[in-house]
Structure formats: C-alpha cells, structure tokens
Amino acid sequence: MTELWPIVVALCALAVVFVVGLPMIWRRQIEGETVEDWLAVRREEITDETLLSDAQLRVWDDKEADNKVDDAGPLVTRAVSRPGYQVALAGAIVLATLVLYDRLGAYEDVQITRAIASLSEATPNDVTALIERIEARSAARPTNLDYQSLLGEYYVATGNAAGALERFELILAEAPNAPDVLGRAAQAEFVAQGQVLTERARARAEQALAGNPRQKSALATLAMGSFGAEQYQEAIGYMRVLRDLEVPGSEGHQLMLNAIVEAQARLNEETPNQAPVSVTETPALTASVTLLVRLPEALEAAAVTGKTVFIIARPAGSTARMPTAVARVIAADWPLRATLTDENSMAGQKLSALALVDLEVQVSDNGQPGLDNARFTGELRGVSVRGKDISEIVLRANAQ
Known part of the structure; x- marks a missing residue:
C-alpha cells in the first residue's frame, strides 16, 4: 500500500501549488481609471461652473484619501491576495484526496490480484499471508x-x-x-x-x-x-x-x-439374477436412438470437421432444458452418425424409461455445450426410443 503514497503526496503538492502558490506569483495589476480621467470627462459633459467646482473638490478629496493609504500598498493587489481562503481550499482538496483514496482507491485489491497472479512462485507462507489479506479485505x-x-x-x-x-x-x-x-x-x-x-x-x-x-x-x-x-x-x-x-x-x-x-x-x-454389466463395453440395449446429422447444402464439410458435436435427448414435449441423455462426438466425417443408449443417460436417468424423445444437435467451436457456444444447431421432435429407423437432422446456422 505504501507504493501509492508518493503519488498521493505528489497530487496534494500539485494542488497546493495551483491553489496557493500560483495566485501569489501570477498577479494581474489593474490600473483602472484615475480621478484626473474622471474630471476630464466631467469637463467635457457639463458647462455649469458650480458643478465643475464640486467635481474639482471631489478630485482633491479622493487624492488626499489615496495619499493616506499609499503605505498599505495597492488596493487591487491586496484584494487578489487572500492566503487564508487559499490555504483552507488547499486543505479541503488534500482531505478530499485522502478520503477518495481510502474509499475508492482499492489499491489493496490491485496488490491482491498481483499476488494471485504470481502464486506459482509463492511459498506456503506467502499463500497463508495472502489468504489472511483476502480474509481481511473480504470482511x-x-x-x-x-x-x-x-x-x-x-x-x-x-x-x-x-x-x-x-x-x-x-x-x-x-x-x-x-x-x-x-x-x-x-x-x-x-x-x-x-x-x-x-x-x-x-x-x-x-x-x-x-x-x-x-x-x-x-x-x-x-x-x-x-x-x-x-x-x-x-x-x-x-x-x-x-x-x-x-x-x-x-x-x-x-x-x-x-x-x-x-x-x-x-x-x-x-440382484444376483441380473447379468453383470461391463463398464468397458457398451451392452446391447433394445432402447436406443440412431441419428444421422447432415450439413446444410452450402456448407463445406471442412468448415466443421474436427468440431465438437453434442447430441442431446430430452423427454418429448418437455419444456425443461434438463437432458435425459447426451453424447459428445468429435466430427471426423460428414454426415455424422451417432447412437444414444442408456450409457449416455445423465444424472441417474434412463433413456430406456422413455417412449419418445426430442433431439437437439449442437456444433460447438470451443468444445463447450449450450446454445450460446453453438455455431450450428438442429432439432427433431417425437423420435421413438425403440424404433429401428435412422433419424436424420439437417443443421442450420445458429441465430443466437
């Protein structure tokens, strides 16, 4: 945190220079209109001797007053120089800078981020110290x-x-x-x-x-x-x-x-009467869905070869996005053929427990599922789980 203090001090010093020092150095001396100038204008404007005599008396009075304050310096200069006000303003700026630094500076957050980025070189003691800092900052x-x-x-x-x-x-x-x-x-x-x-x-x-x-x-x-x-x-x-x-x-x-x-x-x-199921080989299941995924006519196969394809089955007519079964396939050839069985079931569900499913295909550039990551998609509704036919889906560009 001490690394930021020189910057804060420099900003405060700059504020003092602008608020206090600069006005004391840079003063504009305003000469203004003299009493002789005023008297000359009056002589041009009036011809009454009585009024001119009064104007002349006023000029003499003003000159006498100016002579009494000569030792105090020019009035204009004293009006420009108000050090008490300037010092107070400079103090307010410094205080505001410190408050903003304390509340909004978040320099500790920057330091913690740097420490996290260099964790690969940290010792166990460094990690412990970092966690203590994060705990304090989190509080x-x-x-x-x-x-x-x-x-x-x-x-x-x-x-x-x-x-x-x-x-x-x-x-x-x-x-x-x-x-x-x-x-x-x-x-x-x-x-x-x-x-x-x-x-x-x-x-x-x-x-x-x-x-x-x-x-x-x-x-x-x-x-x-x-x-x-x-x-x-x-x-x-x-x-x-x-x-x-x-x-x-x-x-x-x-x-x-x-x-x-x-x-x-x-x-x-x-269940001793049930034949054991191998985990290394896919069992022959009567419940399955075989799908043939075709590309749009204008799309070259090379553009999506090697991409990740997700084939998703959900209960037919369901509005929920929770899949019943999912297959993840790397597209080597097109059209792409894939089969879903109970081996692909998700979250303890079983594909064989359904009669009909809705199918969705997503072609992902980054290997992650979801419509936001899909470059091409395709859908097919009401597909029989125990049918012998091969279902076909033609992909289309994802509008999202």
Whole structure:
C-alpha cells in the first residue's frame, strides 16, 4: 500500500501549488481609471461652473484619501491576495484526496490480484499471508463475490468444508441460481455433514444440474450421496457422466471407472439374477436412438470437421432444458452418425424409461455445450426410443 503514497503526496503538492502558490506569483495589476480621467470627462459633459467646482473638490478629496493609504500598498493587489481562503481550499482538496483514496482507491485489491497472479512462485507462507489479506479485505467488502469464491475454494482444498459452505452461502445470497456455486455449496455441505446428503444439499445439486447438466461438483455430490445411501443404479448414472467429462486415460477417468465397477459389483450382489454389466463395453440395449446429422447444402464439410458435436435427448414435449441423455462426438466425417443408449443417460436417468424423445444437435467451436457456444444447431421432435429407423437432422446456422 505504501507504493501509492508518493503519488498521493505528489497530487496534494500539485494542488497546493495551483491553489496557493500560483495566485501569489501570477498577479494581474489593474490600473483602472484615475480621478484626473474622471474630471476630464466631467469637463467635457457639463458647462455649469458650480458643478465643475464640486467635481474639482471631489478630485482633491479622493487624492488626499489615496495619499493616506499609499503605505498599505495597492488596493487591487491586496484584494487578489487572500492566503487564508487559499490555504483552507488547499486543505479541503488534500482531505478530499485522502478520503477518495481510502474509499475508492482499492489499491489493496490491485496488490491482491498481483499476488494471485504470481502464486506459482509463492511459498506456503506467502499463500497463508495472502489468504489472511483476502480474509481481511473480504470482511471490509463483503459484497465482493470474487473474494468469497476464492476463500471458498481455498477452504475446500484445505478441508474446511464448514468455512467453504459459509462463503458459498454468501455468494448464493447475491446469485441464487448460479449452477457452479450451487454445486460447490452442495458438495461443501455434504462433506461438512460427514458424507451425508441432506435434503438441502440434494436440492441444490439437482438445481445446479438443471442449469448446467455437466456441473462436476453437483454430479460428484449426488454420486457419492447415492452410493452412500446404497442407491447404486442412480450412483452409476452420475458416475458415468463424470467419467465422460474426464479425458480418457487420465487419473480422473480411471477413478470413475473404478467407482463404477465397485457400484456395479454391489448392485449385482443385491440382484444376483441380473447379468453383470461391463463398464468397458457398451451392452446391447433394445432402447436406443440412431441419428444421422447432415450439413446444410452450402456448407463445406471442412468448415466443421474436427468440431465438437453434442447430441442431446430430452423427454418429448418437455419444456425443461434438463437432458435425459447426451453424447459428445468429435466430427471426423460428414454426415455424422451417432447412437444414444442408456450409457449416455445423465444424472441417474434412463433413456430406456422413455417412449419418445426430442433431439437437439449442437456444433460447438470451443468444445463447450449450450446454445450460446453453438455455431450450428438442429432439432427433431417425437423420435421413438425403440424404433429401428435412422433419424436424420439437417443443421442450420445458429441465430443466437
């Protein structure tokens, strides 16, 4: 914070120079009209000797008065120089500068941002000191949601789930429908309650998925909560979505595969007559939707080759945006062929539980789902889940 003080002092000194010093140096001497000039004008205007005599007497009186104040200096000069007023004005400017600096300068925010940007080079002691600064700044500015989010993430990473939940609660008070915050709050509450999925945590996680079906914190919370409640089929549904969000071969992807194997093994123990389902191979399911996605006639295939294509299935006629199943495909060839099965079901749902679905296709340039990220879209309504035919969708440019 001391780095800004030289700037503040320089501005205050400049204000003093302009308000006090400059008027004392730069004075305009105004000579004005003399009494002789006035008398000459009167002589031209009047001819009455009596009036001229009175004017002459007035000139003599004025000259006598001027002689008495000569030692005090010119009246005009004294009127220009008012040091008391100028000093008071300079003090007010300095005070206003300090108040604005304290209230609006936010220099501490700048310093914190710089420290966060250089965290890769920070030591553990530096991180601890930075968190203390953020906590102090957050207490001074509780409406700064960025600080609340940073503290919440830090508390989660350090195992302080209760502290993280408190921070996420403050954010939700300002942004009650933010999917990421809802998911993180649900996860923090789940951990703070000893791995028990409370009704509030479940409701928040489900609300997060309604806004963003791929919100990882919400999916993980519902997966672990369902597993702990021995609802293994539901847990497997969430785990499959989490698996598909991870890069194949990564640690997270392998972790989800192992979790699905464990959940499937426990499910098979409960239903011994049911044939076990492999997690590495897609089972032959009677419920499926096969789709052929075609490009507009004027569009060259090279323009969208390699782009990410999302194929989304929702209950037919539903106005909710929550998907039942989603497939993510990298477009290598056009027309693009893809099949949705229960393996693509989201959030514990099952495609096979529906008779008809509405399909939506999104072609994304940045690899993220959602109409805001889609360059091309296509729709098809009332498609049979158990039909043998291949449904076709022709893409169109997204108007949004």
